[in-house]
Amino acid sequence: MDGMTGTGVRATARIVARDDGRGGTALPVLAGGGPLAVRRTRAGGTAARVMLVGAMGGPLGGDRFEVRAEVQRGARLEVGSAAATIALPGQAEGEAHYDVRLRVADGGELCWLPEPLISAAGSDLRVRTLVELEAAARLVLREEQVLGRVGERPGRLGSRLTLRIAGRTVLDQELACGPGAPGGWDGPAVLAGHRAVGQLVVARPEFRADPPEARPLGDAAALTPLAGPAVLVTALAADGLRLRRVLDEALTLLG
Numbered sequence: 376m377d378g379m380t381g382t383g384v385r386a387t388a389r390i391v392a393r394d395d396g397r398g399g400t401a402l403p404v405l406a407g408g409g410p411l412a413v414r415r416t417r418a419g420g421t422a423a424r425v426m427l428v429g430a431m432g433g434p435l436g437g438d439r440f441e442v443r444a445e446v447q448r449g450a451r452l453e454v455g456s457a458a459a460t461i462a463l464p465g466q467a468e469g470e471a472h473y474d475v476r477l478r479v480a481d482g483g484e485l486c487w488l489p490e491p492l493i494s495a496a497g498s499d500l501r502v503r504t505l506v507e508l509e510a511a512a513r514l515v516l517r518e519e520q521v522l523g524r525v526g527e528r529p530g531r532l533g534s535r536l537t538l539r540i541a542g543r544t545v546l547d548q549e550l551a552c553g554p555g556a557p558g559g560w561d562g563p564a565v566l567a568g569h570r571a572v573g574q575l576v577v578a579r580p581e582f583r584a585d586p587p588e589a590r591p592l593g594d595a596a597a598l599t600p601l602a603g604p605a606v607l608v609t610a611l612a613a614d615g616l617r618l619r620r621v622l623d624e625a626l627t628l629l630g
Contacts, residue, residue: 450480
């Protein structure tokens with residue numbers, strides 16, 4: 376349930392996409408409230424397109440946000456956001472949480488392409504993304520994180536991304552940055568002084584027979600095949616604009 380608690384705001388958004396039987400995609404569930412408003416927008420072809428709209432600031436300290444999206448068999452869903460998400464310090468004590476849960480059935484397709492997450496000075500946010508795909512599902516997922524606004528140090532940011540295909544975990548990675556994170560997070564073995572970090576996950580059934588080859592993508596990005604029919608692109612950049620350019624080029628390369 377959405378609402379205000381003694382330790383921050385709790386908010387949930389839910390999206391369910393299903394084949395409408397007429398060559399398009401219906402949205403029988405499209406619900407959000409408070410800081411997690413959801414809006415259907417015009418889309419071409421057979422896909423439904425949804426925007427996450429930040430109706431309030433945050434997440435702030437103590438807030439707990441959750442977004443759940445389910446794509447049923449034969450449906451196609453594209454999800455973006457109207458603006459960047461900015462993690463900010465708040466009056467409530469404790470870290471903030473932002474959880475994303477995505478499920479895609481066989482024959483379904485999800486493009487999850489939100490704007491970046493910006494970790495502002497003094498914030499403390501934990502982001503958890505769990506993606507569960509059936510064997511013949513299709514996915515494009517982009518995550519971008521920018522450490523601090525212009526001219527400021529970042530807050531504390533912990534993020535974890537888990538991908539399961541047909542019940543098998545093929546990716547489970549975690550990164551912690553900012554004050555209080557394990558030492559060396561900004562050193563040459565991790566971010567190497569870069570202020571923007573991102574990843575692109577692409578899953579397609581055809582990758583099972585013909586997976587893309589591992590390769591570097593410039594000086595600070597790489598494409599890595601995963602154990603399932605999916606690939607991971609990881610990238611570092613000096614800022615969010617350069618990071619987006621790298622990830623867009625990687626998606627074009629994958630076709």
